[in-house]
Amino acid sequence: MASVRLTEQLKRVKEVLTTWKEVDGRVSNLCPRLSAAVSISTGTANACTDKITDGLVGFLSNTSSDNKWKDEYLGVNATVKGATEGKVTATENGVKFTGRGAWAEWPVGRQGENQLYHFANYNFTLVATVSIHKVPKGNTRIPLMGVRLEGNGETKLLELSYDSGRKWWVLCSDGTNKELKGTWDPQTQYQVAIVLQNGTQVSVYVDGKRVCGNGPCKLENTDSAGISHFFIGGDGGSADKKVSEDGVSVSVENVLLYNRPLTFSGGNADLEEDTVSPLEAGSPSVEGDQQKGPPGTKPSQ
DSSP, X not given: OHHHHHHHHHHHHHHHHHXXXXXXXXXXXXXXXXXXXXXXXXXXXXXXXXXXXXXXEEEEEEEEETTEEEETTSSOOEEEEOTTTSEEEEOSSEEEEESTTOEEEEESGGGOXXXXXXXXXTOEEEEXXXXXXXXXXXXXXXXXXXXXESSSSOOEEEEEEEETTXXXXXXXXXXXXXXXXXXXXXXXXXXXXXXXXXXXXXXXXXXXXXXXXXXXXXXXXXXXXXXXXXXXXXXXXXXXXXXXXXXXXXXXXXXXXXXXXXXXXXXXXXXXXXXXXXXXXXXOOOOSOTTBOOOOSOOXX
Protein backbone atom coordinates (compact mmCIF):
# COMPACT_ATOMS: atom_id res chain seq x y z
CA MET A 1 0.00 0.00 0.00
CA ALA A 2 2.81 2.40 0.89
CA SER A 3 4.61 1.68 -2.38
CA VAL A 4 1.40 2.41 -4.30
CA ARG A 5 1.04 5.79 -2.58
CA LEU A 6 4.69 6.60 -3.28
CA THR A 7 4.26 5.70 -6.94
CA GLU A 8 1.22 7.97 -7.16
CA GLN A 9 3.11 10.81 -5.48
CA LEU A 10 6.07 10.46 -7.83
CA LYS A 11 3.69 10.48 -10.78
CA ARG A 12 2.13 13.68 -9.47
CA VAL A 13 5.55 15.30 -9.01
CA LYS A 14 6.45 14.47 -12.61
CA GLU A 15 3.17 15.94 -13.82
CA VAL A 16 3.78 19.15 -11.86
CA LEU A 17 7.34 19.51 -13.18
CA THR A 18 6.10 18.96 -16.72
CA THR A 19 3.46 21.64 -16.22
CA TRP A 20 6.00 24.10 -14.81
CA LYS A 21 8.30 23.55 -17.79
CA GLU A 22 5.43 24.07 -20.23
CA VAL A 23 4.33 27.27 -18.48
CA ASP A 24 7.93 28.56 -18.43
CA GLY A 25 7.89 28.20 -22.20
CA ARG A 26 4.65 30.15 -22.51
CA VAL A 27 5.95 32.95 -20.32
CA SER A 28 9.19 33.10 -22.31
CA ASN A 29 7.10 33.84 -25.40
CA LEU A 30 5.98 37.01 -23.63
CA CYS A 31 9.59 38.06 -23.26
CA PRO A 32 9.83 40.66 -26.09
CA ARG A 33 7.15 42.83 -24.46
CA LEU A 34 8.38 42.21 -20.93
CA SER A 35 12.02 42.91 -21.72
CA ALA A 36 11.06 46.22 -23.31
CA ALA A 37 10.17 47.48 -19.82
CA VAL A 38 12.20 45.26 -17.50
CA SER A 39 15.97 45.54 -17.17
CA ILE A 40 17.35 41.99 -17.47
CA SER A 41 20.87 40.69 -17.68
CA THR A 42 22.07 39.60 -21.11
CA GLY A 43 25.00 37.61 -19.81
CA THR A 44 23.83 34.38 -21.42
CA ALA A 45 22.59 33.46 -24.86
CA ASN A 46 19.20 32.56 -23.40
CA ALA A 47 18.95 35.59 -21.13
CA CYS A 48 15.36 36.28 -22.10
CA THR A 49 14.23 32.76 -21.28
CA ASP A 50 16.36 32.39 -18.16
CA LYS A 51 15.75 35.78 -16.55
CA ILE A 52 12.08 36.43 -17.23
CA THR A 53 11.12 33.23 -15.42
CA ASP A 54 13.65 33.69 -12.60
CA GLY A 55 11.66 34.09 -9.39
CA LEU A 56 8.32 33.69 -11.17
CA VAL A 57 5.92 31.84 -8.86
CA GLY A 58 2.42 32.74 -10.09
CA PHE A 59 0.82 33.20 -13.51
CA LEU A 60 -2.83 34.02 -14.23
CA SER A 61 -3.65 33.68 -17.91
CA ASN A 62 -6.37 32.00 -19.96
CA THR A 63 -7.60 29.30 -17.58
CA SER A 64 -10.68 30.43 -15.69
CA SER A 65 -14.00 28.82 -14.83
CA ASP A 66 -16.89 29.67 -12.55
CA ASN A 67 -15.32 31.89 -9.90
CA LYS A 68 -11.72 30.67 -10.20
CA TRP A 69 -8.85 32.18 -12.19
CA LYS A 70 -6.32 29.37 -12.21
CA ASP A 71 -2.65 29.83 -11.36
CA GLU A 72 -0.91 28.12 -14.29
CA TYR A 73 1.96 27.14 -11.94
CA LEU A 74 -0.53 25.18 -9.80
CA GLY A 75 -0.06 27.49 -6.84
CA VAL A 76 -2.77 29.79 -5.50
CA ASN A 77 -5.81 30.48 -7.65
CA ALA A 78 -7.42 33.91 -7.77
CA THR A 79 -11.11 34.24 -6.96
CA VAL A 80 -13.25 36.12 -9.48
CA LYS A 81 -15.97 38.13 -7.75
CA GLY A 82 -18.88 40.41 -8.53
CA ALA A 83 -20.48 38.37 -11.28
CA THR A 84 -23.90 39.33 -9.90
CA GLU A 85 -23.18 43.09 -9.96
CA GLY A 86 -21.24 42.95 -13.22
CA LYS A 87 -20.02 40.48 -15.81
CA VAL A 88 -16.83 38.44 -15.94
CA THR A 89 -15.81 36.63 -19.14
CA ALA A 90 -12.72 34.65 -20.09
CA THR A 91 -10.50 36.01 -22.87
CA GLU A 92 -7.68 34.45 -24.87
CA ASN A 93 -5.06 35.37 -22.26
CA GLY A 94 -7.00 36.53 -19.23
CA VAL A 95 -10.30 37.90 -17.96
CA LYS A 96 -12.58 40.76 -18.99
CA PHE A 97 -14.37 42.63 -16.20
CA THR A 98 -17.54 44.54 -17.13
CA GLY A 99 -19.88 46.56 -14.92
CA ARG A 100 -19.92 47.46 -11.25
CA GLY A 101 -18.28 45.21 -8.71
CA ALA A 102 -16.51 42.80 -11.09
CA TRP A 103 -12.96 42.04 -9.93
CA ALA A 104 -10.53 39.32 -8.85
CA GLU A 105 -8.84 38.66 -5.51
CA TRP A 106 -5.44 36.93 -5.40
CA PRO A 107 -4.93 35.97 -1.72
CA VAL A 108 -1.76 36.29 0.33
CA GLY A 109 -2.65 36.44 4.04
CA ARG A 110 -6.20 35.41 3.25
CA GLN A 111 -4.91 31.94 2.39
CA GLY A 112 -4.84 31.22 6.11
CA GLU A 113 -2.01 29.44 7.91
CA ASN A 114 -0.47 27.85 4.81
CA GLN A 115 0.56 30.96 2.89
CA LEU A 116 2.40 30.05 -0.31
CA TYR A 117 2.84 33.74 -1.10
CA HIS A 118 4.07 34.84 2.34
CA PHE A 119 7.18 36.26 0.62
CA ALA A 120 4.95 39.06 -0.71
CA ASN A 121 5.19 40.75 2.69
CA TYR A 122 8.87 41.43 1.97
CA ASN A 123 9.61 41.34 -1.77
CA PHE A 124 7.41 40.91 -4.83
CA THR A 125 6.66 42.17 -8.31
CA LEU A 126 3.14 41.96 -9.75
CA VAL A 127 2.97 42.57 -13.51
CA ALA A 128 -0.12 42.60 -15.73
CA THR A 129 -1.17 43.60 -19.23
CA VAL A 130 -4.34 45.69 -19.15
CA SER A 131 -6.73 47.19 -21.70
CA ILE A 132 -9.44 49.70 -20.78
CA HIS A 133 -12.23 49.27 -23.31
CA LYS A 134 -14.27 52.41 -22.71
CA VAL A 135 -14.04 55.74 -20.91
CA PRO A 136 -15.99 55.52 -17.63
CA LYS A 137 -18.81 57.94 -16.93
CA GLY A 138 -18.98 60.23 -13.95
CA ASN A 139 -16.40 62.11 -11.92
CA THR A 140 -14.73 59.14 -10.26
CA ARG A 141 -11.65 56.95 -10.33
CA ILE A 142 -11.92 53.26 -11.11
CA PRO A 143 -9.50 50.92 -9.28
CA LEU A 144 -7.50 48.73 -11.65
CA MET A 145 -4.91 46.91 -9.53
CA GLY A 146 -3.51 47.19 -6.04
CA VAL A 147 -2.66 45.73 -2.64
CA ARG A 148 -4.69 45.58 0.57
CA LEU A 149 -3.29 44.98 4.04
CA GLU A 150 -4.82 42.77 6.70
CA GLY A 151 -6.90 44.36 9.43
CA ASN A 152 -10.40 45.60 10.13
CA GLY A 153 -10.24 48.45 7.63
CA GLU A 154 -8.14 46.56 5.10
CA THR A 155 -5.99 49.59 4.34
CA LYS A 156 -4.87 49.97 0.77
CA LEU A 157 -1.09 49.80 0.58
CA LEU A 158 -1.13 51.02 -3.01
CA GLU A 159 -3.59 51.36 -5.88
CA LEU A 160 -3.47 52.11 -9.60
CA SER A 161 -6.69 53.58 -10.98
CA TYR A 162 -8.03 55.45 -14.03
CA ASP A 163 -10.69 58.13 -14.53
CA SER A 164 -13.13 59.60 -17.04
CA GLY A 165 -10.50 62.14 -18.11
CA ARG A 166 -8.40 59.20 -19.37
CA LYS A 167 -5.83 59.85 -16.65
CA TRP A 168 -3.83 57.32 -14.64
CA TRP A 169 -3.81 57.79 -10.85
CA VAL A 170 -1.72 56.13 -8.16
CA LEU A 171 -2.73 56.10 -4.51
CA CYS A 172 0.56 55.76 -2.63
CA SER A 173 1.17 54.28 0.79
CA ASP A 174 1.58 57.74 2.36
CA GLY A 175 -1.94 58.76 1.29
CA THR A 176 -0.85 60.99 -1.60
CA ASN A 177 -2.32 60.69 -5.09
CA LYS A 178 -0.12 60.86 -8.18
CA GLU A 179 -1.67 61.87 -11.51
CA LEU A 180 0.20 61.15 -14.73
CA LYS A 181 0.40 63.96 -17.28
CA GLY A 182 -0.14 61.54 -20.13
CA THR A 183 -3.48 59.93 -20.89
CA TRP A 184 -4.51 56.36 -21.61
CA ASP A 185 -6.23 55.34 -24.83
CA PRO A 186 -9.20 52.96 -24.97
CA GLN A 187 -8.61 49.54 -26.53
CA THR A 188 -4.84 49.90 -25.99
CA GLN A 189 -2.67 47.46 -24.06
CA TYR A 190 -0.51 48.77 -21.21
CA GLN A 191 1.88 46.91 -18.97
CA VAL A 192 1.47 47.85 -15.31
CA ALA A 193 3.50 46.67 -12.33
CA ILE A 194 3.64 46.97 -8.56
CA VAL A 195 6.94 46.32 -6.75
CA LEU A 196 7.70 45.88 -3.05
CA GLN A 197 11.35 45.83 -1.96
CA ASN A 198 12.70 44.86 1.48
CA GLY A 199 9.24 45.25 3.00
CA THR A 200 9.73 49.03 3.17
CA GLN A 201 9.52 50.52 -0.32
CA VAL A 202 6.72 50.12 -2.84
CA SER A 203 6.58 51.48 -6.39
CA VAL A 204 4.15 51.37 -9.31
CA TYR A 205 4.99 51.45 -13.01
CA VAL A 206 3.04 52.03 -16.23
CA ASP A 207 4.81 50.76 -19.35
CA GLY A 208 8.09 50.66 -17.45
CA LYS A 209 7.93 54.22 -16.06
CA ARG A 210 7.78 54.84 -12.32
CA VAL A 211 4.71 56.79 -11.24
CA CYS A 212 5.46 57.45 -7.55
CA GLY A 213 7.52 60.58 -8.14
CA ASN A 214 11.32 60.57 -8.06
CA GLY A 215 11.49 57.67 -5.62
CA PRO A 216 9.49 54.73 -4.32
CA CYS A 217 6.50 55.17 -2.03
CA LYS A 218 8.10 54.58 1.37
CA LEU A 219 6.36 52.75 4.19
CA GLU A 220 6.86 54.67 7.42
CA ASN A 221 5.64 52.01 9.86
CA THR A 222 6.70 48.42 9.28
CA ASP A 223 5.13 46.91 12.40
CA SER A 224 1.61 46.30 11.09
CA ALA A 225 -0.11 43.20 9.77
CA GLY A 226 0.93 41.77 6.43
CA ILE A 227 -0.65 41.81 3.01
CA SER A 228 -4.17 40.43 2.75
CA HIS A 229 -4.51 40.15 -1.03
CA PHE A 230 -3.91 41.66 -4.43
CA PHE A 231 -6.97 43.07 -6.18
CA ILE A 232 -7.19 42.99 -9.98
CA GLY A 233 -9.69 44.59 -12.38
CA GLY A 234 -11.37 46.38 -9.46
CA ASP A 235 -11.31 46.43 -5.67
CA GLY A 236 -14.78 45.21 -4.80
CA GLY A 237 -15.92 48.76 -4.06
CA SER A 238 -16.85 49.76 -7.60
CA ALA A 239 -20.38 48.51 -6.98
CA ASP A 240 -21.03 51.97 -5.57
CA LYS A 241 -23.93 53.50 -7.50
CA LYS A 242 -21.78 56.54 -8.28
CA VAL A 243 -20.19 54.35 -10.98
CA SER A 244 -22.54 53.77 -13.90
CA GLU A 245 -23.41 50.18 -14.78
CA ASP A 246 -21.81 50.37 -18.23
CA GLY A 247 -18.90 52.57 -17.18
CA VAL A 248 -16.43 49.82 -16.27
CA SER A 249 -14.96 47.56 -18.94
CA VAL A 250 -11.37 46.35 -18.65
CA SER A 251 -9.39 43.27 -19.65
CA VAL A 252 -6.47 41.97 -17.58
CA GLU A 253 -4.13 39.43 -19.13
CA ASN A 254 -0.96 37.51 -18.30
CA VAL A 255 -0.67 38.45 -14.63
CA LEU A 256 2.81 37.52 -13.35
CA LEU A 257 3.82 37.31 -9.68
CA TYR A 258 7.54 37.24 -8.81
CA ASN A 259 9.12 36.60 -5.41
CA ARG A 260 11.68 39.32 -6.08
CA PRO A 261 11.64 43.02 -7.02
CA LEU A 262 12.24 43.56 -10.74
CA THR A 263 14.08 46.58 -12.09
CA PHE A 264 12.27 48.66 -14.72
CA SER A 265 14.16 50.72 -17.26
CA GLY A 266 11.73 53.50 -18.24
CA GLY A 267 12.76 56.14 -15.70
CA ASN A 268 10.23 58.38 -13.96
CA ALA A 269 6.84 59.22 -15.45
CA ASP A 270 5.80 62.86 -15.91
CA LEU A 271 3.33 63.85 -13.20
CA GLU A 272 0.89 66.71 -12.78
CA GLU A 273 1.94 69.42 -10.32
CA ASP A 274 -1.08 69.04 -8.01
CA THR A 275 -0.88 65.38 -7.05
CA VAL A 276 -1.93 65.48 -3.40
CA SER A 277 -5.41 67.00 -3.67
CA PRO A 278 -8.20 65.28 -1.69
CA LEU A 279 -10.05 62.48 -3.41
CA GLU A 280 -13.32 63.34 -5.08
CA ALA A 281 -16.58 61.73 -4.04
CA GLY A 282 -16.78 58.22 -5.38
CA SER A 283 -13.02 57.90 -5.69
CA PRO A 284 -11.06 55.06 -4.05
CA SER A 285 -10.41 55.77 -0.39
CA VAL A 286 -7.84 54.62 2.10
CA GLU A 287 -9.32 52.99 5.17
CA GLY A 288 -7.64 52.90 8.52
CA ASP A 289 -4.16 54.19 9.34
CA GLN A 290 -2.46 54.82 5.99
CA GLN A 291 0.99 54.84 7.56
CA LYS A 292 0.86 51.12 8.22
CA GLY A 293 2.68 48.69 5.97
CA PRO A 294 3.78 45.05 5.90
CA PRO A 295 6.50 43.75 8.20
CA GLY A 296 10.00 44.85 7.29
CA THR A 297 11.92 42.00 8.90
CA LYS A 298 12.82 39.26 6.47
CA PRO A 299 12.03 35.69 7.47
CA SER A 300 14.97 33.60 8.57
CA GLN A 301 16.65 31.76 5.75
